[in-house]
Structure formats: C-alpha cells, structure tokens
Amino acid sequence: MNDINILCSLNDAYVNPMLVMLNSMQKHNQEKKTLFVFSTSLSEESEKRIRDFLSDKNFEVNIYRLEFKDLCKYKILSNDIFLRIFAFHYLPKEIDKVLYLDADAVFLNDVRKIYDTNLDGKLMACVMDIGAGNLLLDNYFKKLKINHQYFNAGMLLMNLKEIRKRWNAEKVMAYIEENNEKFRFQDQDVLNTLCKAEDLVFLERNCNYQIKKANKIKDIDKIVFLHFLSRPKPWMHCHLNKKEELFWKDWEREDLFHKMTKEEKKNIKKK
Numbered sequence: 306m307n308d309i310n311i312l313c314s315l316n317d318a319y320v321n322p323m324l325v326m327l328n329s330m331q332k333h334n335q336e337k338k339t340l341f342v343f344s345t346s347l348s349e350e351s352e353k354r355i356r357d358f359l360s361d362k363n364f365e366v367n368i369y370r371l372e373f374k375d376l377c378k379y380k381i382l383s384n385d386i387f388l389r390i391f392a393f394h395y396l397p398k399e400i401d402k403v404l405y406l407d408a409d410a411v412f413l414n415d416v417r418k419i420y421d422t423n424l425d426g427k428l429m430a431c432v433m434d435i436g437a438g439n440l441l442l443d444n445y446f447k448k449l450k451i452n453h454q455y456f457n458a459g460m461l462l463m464n465l466k467e468i469r470k471r472w473n474a475e476k477v478m479a480y481i482e483e484n485n486e487k488f489r490f491q492d493q494d495v496l497n498t499l500c501k502a503e504d505l506v507f508l509e510r511n512c513n514y515q516i517k518k519a520n521k522i523k524d525i526d527k528i529v530f531l532h533f534l535s536r537p538k539p540w541m542h543c544h545l546n547k548k549e550e551l552f553w554k555d556w557e558r559e560d561l562f563h564k565m566t567k568e569e570k571k572n573i574k575k576k
C-alpha cells in the first residue's frame with residue numbers, strides 16, 4: 306500500500322482549523338502520513354504549533370515557505386490560495402500522488418476512501434461544487450470554456466506524475482498572470498480551466514460534502530470529508546448549530562481554540 310501524502314496551503318489564520326482537520330483524519334486512520342504545508346507567510350510560531358501538535362501523531366511534517374519568485378515576473382501573486390496549483394512543481398519528484406485539503410473541514414470517515422481512488426491516466430479526482438450547478442449556464446463559465454461539471458477545489462486528489470508530464474509551471478503561471486483579472490473564483494477557476502473532462506475522476510458527494518449554513522446534512526455516517534463553505538466558519542463561533550458541533554467534537558486540545566462555556570453557548574442560542 307502506498308503512503309498517504311497530504312497537502313495544505315494556508316496562512317497563520319488557518320493553522321488551528323487545519324490541526325482540527327488533521328486530528329479528525331488521524332482518528333479514522335492511524336497510518337503514517339506525510340504532510341506538506343505550503344505558505345507564503347507562515348510565522349515561526351505557527352510552524353512550531355503545527356510541529357508540536359502533530360508530534361505525538363503519525364505525521365511527518367514538511368513546511369514549504371514559497372514566494373513564486375522562480376515563476377512569477379511581476380509578483381502579482383502573493384496569495385497562498387494559488388500555491389496548491391503548483392504542487393506538481395514544488396513537491397519532491399518522487400511524490401507521485403498527493404491529497405490537497407482545505408482546512409475548513411473535518412473527516413468523519415477513513416481518508417483511504419478518497420486516497421485509494423484509481424487515477425491511471427487522469428490528472429485529479431474531485432467533487433462537483435454545490436454552488437456551481439446553475440452557474441454553468443452563466444456566460445462567465447462559457448467564456449472560461451469548461452467542458453465538465455465545475456468542481457470544488459477544497460479537496461483534490463492529484464496525480465502528480467501525470468500532471469508533470471502535461472503541465473509546465475512557467476506556462477501555468479503566465480496563464481494566471483494574463484487572466485488574473487477575469488477569474489471570479491481564483492485558483493478554483495484556474496484548476497477548472499486547466500483540466501478537461503477526460504482528465505478528471507468525479508467522486509461522490511460524500512468525499513467533499515460541502516455545506517452552507519442552511520443546508521441539512523443527509524446520511525452523515527457515509528460522509529468522508531465534511532467541508533464548511535460559508536462564513537462565519539465554525540471556529541469563529543459566533544453561532545452554534547448541529548453542524549458546527551461536528552467540528553467542535555473533533556477538537557482535542559484545550560489550547561487550539563477558546564472553548565465555549567455552557568453560559569456562552571446559552572447566550573449565543575438566545576440571540
């Protein structure tokens with residue numbers, strides 16, 4: 306069985322949510338995992354926090370501070386959000402496959418249910434974006450010339466070996482620089498336009514179960530990766546509902562977040 310490689314791309318604000326997400330992953334799968342964290346701005350303190358928190362868990366931690374200096378002439382992109390696109394360029398060549406994950410999510414099942422997807426001849430596995438069904442009819446998407454369902458970029462199983470054969474980092478960067486103004490959903494639009502229908506494996510919704518505030522959750526025991534799309538995010542704890550409890554349940558250490566007291570919860574519910 307191959308090792309599990311995980312990629313996250315973030316700034317300091319998302320470190321704690323990422324640790325909750327990784328902790329939930331660990332609960333459902335105890336195998337050894339290699340974690341790669343991409344950031345343009347991660348502080349020393351955050352790095353220490355990541356290493357300390359994961360030290361008694363089965364993660365080998367690799368932090369990459371990246372700046373696109375090698376790729377971008379004009380430095381218009383300092384945004385961490387674009388880093389995931391370049392996993393094929395920055396990760397060691399011996400890493401053939403990586404699972405990119407957003408931090409605003411938790412695992413409710415074994416990560417292998419996603420990771421073991423067969424990617425032969427494909428670039429990536431993904432899940433349709435729940436908000437994009439209608440948008441595909443939009444002129445905007447016609448302009449982008451996307452010939453498949455619009456996918457959500459918060460969970461992407463990447464076949465790096467295949468991507469390296471077909472994409473060139475300088476060309477991808479030039480493409481982003483030229484079109485940056487027109488992308489509405491930034492990196493997600495870039496990835497959706499770079500991949501053609503035949504390059505993709507569409508996974509079932511449970512592999513990236515996206516919820517917004519008003520959504521009801523169905524068949525929760527079947528969900529693998531539960532993704533909190535809307536703001537406020539659960540850890541901002543301005544409101545509390547059943548869905549957010551799923552996030553809070555998965556937090557283990559007192560120092561990760563301020564834990565709400567019963568009094569505080571009561572007050573929030575009254576509002």
Ligand SMILES: [Mn+2]
Nearest residue numbers: 407409459534
């Ligand atoms: Mn997200």
